[in-house]
Amino acid sequence: MKRYLCLILFTLTITLTFGEVETYLEEIPFNEYSDLNKDNTVNSNNDEIKIVQAVKIATVDPILMKDQYSMRVVNYLHDTLFNYNEKGEVVPNLVEKWEWKDDRVLELKLREDVYFQNGDKMSAKDVKESFERMLKSGVFKDFFNDIQNIKIIDVNTIEIKLKGKNNLFLSMLTYYMCSITKYKDGIIYGTGPYKLDKITSKEVILSKNDKYFKKNLGPFKIEILAEISDRKRALLYFNEDVDVVLDLSPKQIEELQKEGLIDKSAILKKTKELDTVAIIFGNKNKIFTDKKNRGIIESAIDKDEILKNIFKEKSVSTFFPESLFESKLSVVRKSSFSIDDLNKSSIKNKKIEITVLNDDISIRIANSLKKQLELKGILVEVVPYQQEAYLMKLENQDYEIAIYSVLFDEKHLVYNLGKVMVHDIGDQDMYNASLPFLEILKDEEEKGNRDKIYDKIVFLISKNIPYIPLIHREKIAVENGKSNILLK
Numbered sequence: 155m156k157r158y159l160c161l162i163l164f165t166l167t168i169t170l171t172f173g174e175v176e177t178y179l180e181e182i183p184f185n186e187y188s189d190l191n192k193d194n195t196v197n198s199n200n201d202e203i204k205i206v207q208a209v210k211i212a213t214v215d216p217i218l219m220k221d222q223y224s225m226r227v228v229n230y231l232h233d234t235l236f237n238y239n240e241k242g243e244v245v246p247n248l249v250e251k252w253e254w255k256d257d258r259v260l261e262l263k264l265r266e267d268v269y270f271q272n273g274d275k276m277s278a279k280d281v282k283e284s285f286e287r288m289l290k291s292g293v294f295k296d297f298f299n300d301i302q303n304i305k306i307i308d309v310n311t312i313e314i315k316l317k318g319k320n321n322l323f324l325s326m327l328t329y330y331m332c333s334i335t336k337y338k339d340g341i342i343y344g345t346g347p348y349k350l351d352k353i354t355s356k357e358v359i360l361s362k363n364d365k366y367f368k369k370n371l372g373p374f375k376i377e378i379l380a381e382i383s384d385r386k387r388a389l390l391y392f393n394e395d396v397d398v399v400l401d402l403s404p405k406q407i408e409e410l411q412k413e414g415l416i417d418k419s420a421i422l423k424k425t426k427e428l429d430t431v432a433i434i435f436g437n438k439n440k441i442f443t444d445k446k447n448r449g450i451i452e453s454a455i456d457k458d459e460i461l462k463n464i465f466k467e468k469s470v471s472t473f474f475p476e477s478l479f480e481s482k483l484s485v486v487r488k489s490s491f492s493i494d495d496l497n498k499s500s501i502k503n504k505k506i507e508i509t510v511l512n513d514d515i516s517i518r519i520a521n522s523l524k525k526q527l528e529l530k531g532i533l534v535e536v537v538p539y540q541q542e543a544y545l546m547k548l549e550n551q552d553y554e555i556a557i558y559s560v561l562f563d564e565k566h567l568v569y570n571l572g573k574v575m576v577h578d579i580g581d582q583d584m585y586n587a588s589l590p591f592l593e594i595l596k597d598e599e600e601k602g603n604r605d606k607i608y609d610k611i612v613f614l615i616s617k618n619i620p621y622i623p624l625i626h627r628e629k630i631a632v633e634n635g636k637s638n639i640l641l642k
Contacts, residue, residue, distance in 0.1 A: 202375040206387050208401035209541070210380035211358050214350055215342050216333040217292035222427065222561040223380075225330055226400075230360055230376065231271075232333035232344035235262065235281070236324055244324045248276070248334060248345065250310075257319040258302075264310045269365040270336045271349040278312045284334045285314075292331050348376060355542065356380055382541045383513050388415040397634050400425075403627035405465055420632050427629040428475045429559040433523065433622040436509070436553035441500060448619040450496050451555070453489035454530045457624055460522040464515060465625055473616035475562055475626040484616060486623065496530060505533040509553035512538040516557045519624070523557075560621070 209223040216232055219225050237247045246252060251263040268276040282304045289295050300320055305313040316323065326332070336343040343349075347370045348360035358378040362370060379396065381387045384406055390396045392415045402410070410416040433451070435442035442448055457469035472484045496502060506527070510520040517538055524534040539547060547553050 201373055202377065203373045203398065204377045204379065204396040205398040205400065206379040206381050206390050206396045208380070208382055208384075208387070209545070210355055211353065211378060212545075214353060214358070216330045216335065216344075217288045217295075219330055220293050227358060227360075227378065228330045228333060229346065230348040231346040231350060232330070232335065233268075233346055234328050234330075234332050235334065236327045238325075238328060244328065248281075255313075258316045260314045260316070260323065261307070262312050262314070264312070265367065266310055267367045268345050269367070270343040270345055271363050271365070272336070272338065272341075272343045273365065274336060274338075274343075276334065276336075276345055277309050278306045279309075280336055281312055281334055282306055284336070285332070287335070287337060288331050294329075294331055297326065297329070297331075347372065380541075382511060385410075385415075385514065391416065391420075391632060391634070394634070399632040400629070402630050402632060403429075404630055405467070405627070407630055407632065416632060419635070421635050423631045423633070425629045425631050427561060428477065428626055429561045429629060430470075430475060430626050431519070431557070431559050431624045433624065434556050434558045434560075435621065436547075436556060437551040438507070438554045441504070441506075441554060444500075445618060446491070446495070447499060447501055448622075449489050449491045450499050450501060451527075452619060452622050453491040454493075454496060454532065455523060455526050455622075457622075459526065460519060461625055464518050464522070467625070470623050470626050472626075473623055486616065493530070496532075501532055503531070503533070505535060507554050508534060508536045509544070509547050509556040510536060510538050511544045511557070512540055519557050523555075558621075 207223060207226065209221070211224045211227050212221060213219055213224050214227055214231055216228050219228070233248050235246070235248045236244050239245045248265055248268055249262050250265045253261050255261055262281075264276065264278060264281065266275075270276060270280070274280075285298075285301070285304055289298060289301060292298075300317045302315045302317045305315065307313055320326075334345055345367070347363055347366045347368070349363045350358070351361050352359040356379065360376040360378075362372065362374050379390070381390065384402060387396075387399050387402070388410045391399045399416075407416060407422065411418060433455075435448055437443060442451075461467060461469050469486075471486055473486055474484050476484075508520045508524060510516045517536070520536045520538075524536050527534050548556065548558065
């Protein structure tokens with residue numbers, strides 16, 4: 155439990171440290187990869203834009219979202235009461251005016267020109283019911299456990315009363331889970347610029363919401379596809395079947411350009427996302443719930459050897475991506491475990507299964523890992539799965555070791571790290587242990603004090619080896635210039 159408390163204290167510290175620049179898919183744009191901006195002009199002659207990403211969108215309900223890929227669709231369909239502007243300032247969005255009546259009571263006057271996608275006008279009652287649904291069923295509802303009650307003042311005014319002072323509350327109202335929704339006859343409606351036409355395991359289709367309260371000069375239709383294979387995503391682009399490709403790293407793009415699959419004239423845009431390709435540990439037979447066994451695996455492998463023929467670069471020197479987490483104590487240190495520890499451990503002479511997604515890079519990493527471990531006397535079987543089965547394995551923690559990409563973003567860090575704990579690492583206890591620290595840190599205003607805590611906690615996280623990072627990668631969006639899709 156102690157390690158969980160430490161990890162979570164870090165999470166909440168990050169919330170404060172980066173609180174001025176939060177919001178995942180950008181507060182005004184629909185998502186990080188599109189400039190189908192509420193106020194920017196797009197070539198309206200393009201009636202449809204097709205986007206392909208690596209993993210499917212699992213849900214369009216903002217209170218249930220646990221993965222970064224699903225979060226990409228939020229700002230197409232939903233709006234929050236507040237957003238961030240380009241200066242990192244909290245600004246009203248669905249709110250016309252707001253005022254703190256005292257340290258605990260926030261009064262919000264809502265805009266009167268906002269409509270849900272079913273045509274219903276948004277009211278204070280809708281906002282109250284939306285928050286009550288989130289507080290009852292939201293995946294990360296405990297982040298908002300200091301809301302004491304929500305009171306309707308009139309048809310367009312609500313009052314939110316907190317249990318105590320919370321300097322983070324306005325920024326927390328920008329989180330995706332706080333999107334204002336209307337749940338009616340089993341269907342979820344938002345107030346965003348697009349409405350949902352179709353969602354399957356392979357695609358999401360959106361069409362323009364004519365009742366949107368801001369200017370929307372984007373295409374009439376947006377289609378978001380899912381294709382796990384990097385090469386197949388590039389082929390879709392090469393064959394002009396899609397306009398935008400997501401989830402490629404600079405190295406991958408370089409190779410795809412050499413092969414001619416991505417033209418040199420393609421528009422490349424750095425996104426706010428990074429991923430960490432990592433070896434993560436599951437709960438299938440409890441072997442790796444023991445920190446010592448995780449450390450033994452770490453000591454038994456040569457990460458540089460695994461990577462040199464795949465990514466043509468060295469393994470990471472920091473536990474977290476350096477551009478996100480600048481702590482000096484995040485430096486990866488050599489494991490203290492030895493071959494003698496391995497020979498005495500419960501791992502020796504037991505067969506370990508490596509769960510892997512059935513794509514080229516993941517399988518190559520897994521086979522290289524297998525080769526190294528077998529040289530140390532550890533029996534290994536690599537088991538590839540198609541996307542649906544793989545994601546189910548990860549969701550249920552039904553694996554011993556897996557090759558996995560932990561996706562981070564530069565803005566919505568507290569939500570993102572909550573996602574990492576609950577969805578990626580699958581450690582609910584770790585997440586639950588964070589909640590008391592949120593209460594402690596809400597009143598901390600000095601960045602210097604937050605940084606001191608932060609430096610110490612990052613070290614404790616990496617020391618407990620929740621996973622073994624191999625490489626950190628930037629994420630690049632590729633588009634064909636058909637329209638001004640990307641952020642400027």
